[in-house]
Amino acid sequence: MYRLLSLKNTIQPLQRISARSVPIGATCRSNLPKSPIYPRRPYSSQREHAQQSNTSGGMYTLAVFVSMLGISYAAVPLYRIFCASTGYSGTPVTDKARFAPERLVPDTESRRIKITFESNTSDALQWNFKPELREVRVVPGETALTFYRAKNNAKEDIVGIATYNVTPYRAGQYFNKIQCxxxxxxxxxxxxxxxxxxxxxxxxxxxxxxxxxxxxxxxLSYTLFNAKYAKDVVPGQRP
Known part of the structure; x- marks a missing residue:
């Protein structure tokens, strides 16, 4: 009986101490030292990091835009060179490597081919433009010379530029222009x-x-454009 009373008297003070020391709803906190983790970035550092990321993204976008712009400007001249070298899209060949003397020998046994000439002008060009001859007949290997006549009807000086093509398109690779x-x-x-x-x-x-x-x-068809408005004309283009 004495032992039970002693145990009871011991438990009750402990309960009172626990109730006073730990308020209801409180969380337990450890007194152990915190782990050495990286500190959180202050708000200003996060903002600077975001600004740097935005700047890098903007520079990348600008670089891509400039690259694409350069490619677009180079595409037209390269396309002209390709067409003039291969006869693609009905473009007459102007590659001087094709003008070897042995290729300029008329094939007198061949049938004659009729070559007709056409002309067009854009609405922005106040010129008269037409071929002096409507047609000639040649055999393969035979050279021929003809002229187109142009007149500026405007009251000011104008710079024109011409594109050309050959029909049927598949014959363009055999139509070689020595001078044009x-x-x-x-x-x-x-x-x-x-x-x-x-x-x-x-x-x-x-x-x-x-x-x-x-x-x-x-x-053989030529089309004349006003050079002021024709920076990107390509072979075979018409107004």
Missing amino acids: FCFEEQMLRAGEEVDMPVFFFIDPDFNEDPYMKDVNTIT
Whole structure:
């Protein structure tokens, strides 16, 4: 009986101490030292980091834009060179490597091909422009010279630039131009009139191509643009 009373008297003070020491709803906190973790960034550091990220993203976007702009400016000249070298899209070949003397020998046994000439001008160009001859007939390997005549009807000097193509398109690779005024700026003073030469021949390989068997007429067509508005004209383009 004495032991039970002693135990009871011991427990009750402990309960009173616990009730006073730990308020109801309080959480336990450890007195152990905190783990050595990285401190949280202050708000200003986070803002600086975000600004740096935005700046880097903006510079990357600007670099991509400048690169694409450069590619777009280079695309038109490269496309012209490609067309003039391969005859793609009906573009006459102007590669001088194709003008070897042995290729400039007329094939007198071949049938004659009729070459017709056409002209067009854009609405922004106040010029008269037409071929002096409507057609010529040549055999492969035979050179021919013809002219286009242009006159500036405006009251001011104007610079024009010409594109060209050949139809049927598949014959473009055999239409070799030794001299032409294509993609060259032509400045005419007010009222001035000039003759512009075209010196060409049909490649002798024309006769060896089975796809040319039914081609008896080839048309060379020029289109003149006002150079002020025609920075990106490409072969075969029409107004």
